[in-house]
Amino acid sequence: MWVGLQPRNARIIGHYTGMLVMAVGAAMIIPLATALVAGEWDPALDYVLGAGVTMLIGALLAMLSPEGGHLTPADALIVTALAWLSASLVAAIPLTLSGNYGSYLDAVFETMSGFTTSGLTLTRDLDHMALAHNMWRHLTHFIGGQGIVVAALTISFGMRGGGAVSLYEAEGRDERILPNIVHTARFIWIAAIVWVTLGTVALTVANLLQGMQFGRSVLHAFWITAACYDTGGFAPQSQNSLFYHSGVFEFITVILMIAGMVNFNLHAAIWRGDRVELFKNIEARTLAIHFALLSAAVGLGLGMTTLYSGPSAIVRKGVYHIFSAHSGTGHQSIYPLQWTSDYGALGISAVILAMAMGGMASSTAGGIKAFRAGVIAKGIIVRVRRAIAPRSAIIRGTYHHLTDQDLSADLVAGALVIFALYVVTYVTGGLIGMAYGYPAVESLFESVSAAANVGLSAGITSPAMPAGLKITYIVQMWIGRLEFMAVLALVAGVFSSFGPRRNRGRL
Amino acid sequence: MTGKRFNNPYEYAVIGVLTELAVFSAFLVLMWLLAIAAAWLG
Numbered sequence: 086m087w088v089g090l091q092p093r094n095a096r097i098i099g100h101y102t103g104m105l106v107m108a109v110g111a112a113m114i115i116p117l118a119t120a121l122v123a124g125e126w127d128p129a130l131d132y133v134l135g136a137g138v139t140m141l142i143g144a145l146l147a148m149l150s151p152e153g154g155h156l157t158p159a160d161a162l163i164v165t166a167l168a169w170l171s172a173s174l175v176a177a178i179p180l181t182l183s184g185n186y187g188s189y190l191d192a193v194f195e196t197m198s199g200f201t202t203s204g205l206t207l208t209r210d211l212d213h214m215a216l217a218h219n220m221w222r223h224l225t226h227f228i229g230g231q232g233i234v235v236a237a238l239t240i241s242f243g244m245r246g247g248g249a250v251s252l253y254e255a256e257g258r259d260e261r262i263l264p265n266i267v268h269t270a271r272f273i274w275i276a277a278i279v280w281v282t283l284g285t286v287a288l289t290v291a292n293l294l295q296g297m298q299f300g301r302s303v304l305h306a307f308w309i310t311a312a313c314y315d316t317g318g319f320a321p322q323s324q325n326s327l328f329y330h331s332g333v334f335e336f337i338t339v340i341l342m343i344a345g346m347v348n349f350n351l352h353a354a355i356w357r358g359d360r361v362e363l364f365k366n367i368e369a370r371t372l373a374i375h376f377a378l379l380s381a382a383v384g385l386g387l388g389m390t391t392l393y394s395g396p397s398a399i400v401r402k403g404v405y406h407i408f409s410a411h412s413g414t415g416h417q418s419i420y421p422l423q424w425t426s427d428y429g430a431l432g433i434s435a436v437i438l439a440m441a442m443g444g445m446a447s448s449t450a451g452g453i454k455a456f457r458a459g460v461i462a463k464g465i466i467v468r469v470r471r472a473i474a475p476r477s478a479i480i481r482g483t484y485h486h487l488t489d490q491d492l493s494a495d496l497v498a499g500a501l502v503i504f505a506l507y508v509v510t511y512v513t514g515g516l517i518g519m520a521y522g523y524p525a526v527e528s529l530f531e532s533v534s535a536a537a538n539v540g541l542s543a544g545i546t547s548p549a550m551p552a553g554l555k556i557t558y559i560v561q562m563w564i565g566r567l568e569f570m571a572v573l574a575l576v577a578g579v580f581s582s583f584g585p586r587r588n589r590g591r592l
Numbered sequence: 593m594t595g596k597r598f599n600n601p602y603e604y605a606v607i608g609v610l611t612e613l614a615v616f617s618a619f620l621v622l623m624w625l626l627a628i629a630a631a632w633l634g
Contacts, residue, residue, distance in 0.1 A: 275605075279605065279609060280609075283609070336620070339620055340613065340616050340617060340620070343616040343619070343620070344612065344616065347612075352608075352612070355608045355611055355612055356604050356605050356608035356609075357604055357608075358604045358607075358608070360611055363615060373619070376619075376623055377623065377626060380623040380624075380626050380627040380630070381626050381627060381629075381630040382630070383627060384626065384627030384628060384629070384630035384631040384634070385630040385631060385633075385634040387627075387631060388630070388631030388632070388634045389634065394631065396628045396631075399624075399627050399628055399631050400624045400627065400628070403627055404620075404623050404624055404627045407623070408620070408623075
């Protein structure tokens, strides 16, 4: 049955969306403080204005239902979809004022890319961007990666009980690590703080060894760490990770990328002392197999090229990008045009496949996710075993994810639905790119990169690309991050509310 | 402490993170060797 949005539900949805918008406004204090410390007065004004407008919009939305109210699971899905969209719309205000973006649309592209931890960028003159604006760009990764909803929960905007659980699940984090939702949110934050602190210290040392000034080393280290751990992909320099020309830097960033793509449940299991889980978990096993296949493929592919055939290039240009793509981070150490000119067909195919697959569920990685790939593979094996077994035999599929579990037909079907939606999205984006006149390989590369929230670019993403393509990628990043259901629930809710009266309440 | 389970993950955080660092690094090096071997064999 299609259930349209009732006015009361719409007001409650508005209330919680407003709360989340206000949380984004409150977060603008950090770039404002950065601007004040760095003496960047114009950017400081951008954030005063941006925070003011954002808080006003958030307050007006929240006042639609001042007392809040109970969120149904369907409402929570809609709040989640609106949270990412509205956060991007308001977060773009200070960036629009910065002068580093050609239009408000470009700034929204940037913030959607940031919050969804994609990493595609439309910044102009990035190398001379104000520190405050760079801080805000990277902070969008951190806020989006940790989950806007989890962030809002953590800073206690008063969501408790059933509503909070529904929001948490709607965001795509379908498992609770610890018994209490607030404790789960706290664990996610503490794991992030531990890893971001470690990464910032390690990268600061790496930058200092490269001869960078102390203050700049720390800022770059923090930004890159936030981008890697939250599998984002923004960097403070236009050459991205190529700017640093450092093997040590690349090693540290890959470790952070792996940490970012690991399921929070797996982190919790290891932190509890259950090391065996790392080797038995269906996601860990699926990813290990996929990484091995793609690393071999990229090695084989680059070995046939003229520019990247040496061992050092295979490690730093080949395997580096497999990890960057697979984790959904998108840091790249080659120029965008080199994907098609120097990387070779096998190499670029391996990178596209890595992007499409993505990391683990309940992590900040995007894409189809290893859990679904593992479940689908197990489903195929069970089907084949049933086909060749005697009729009387009972073939039962199982998998290990924290505990041994039965492989139900429903689980496989659900994984196949999301898999199909991702493939359709990848191909559709690629076709739209081609319709705008871009070559097929680059179009597919960019489309997969956007929908899987990766951020690697083959050169299409630029301020000069058509507005229609910018909107296409914004939508792809949005629906890819929320794994379709939240956005589809929003569309269904709106359609059911405004559609013909005879269709309401019917299948 | 191998194999010991804690209900509170923070009790084991330091060793947990070090374990993760070791496993991730070993896995990365393994993939490097695999890619170089594939290039050499190809």
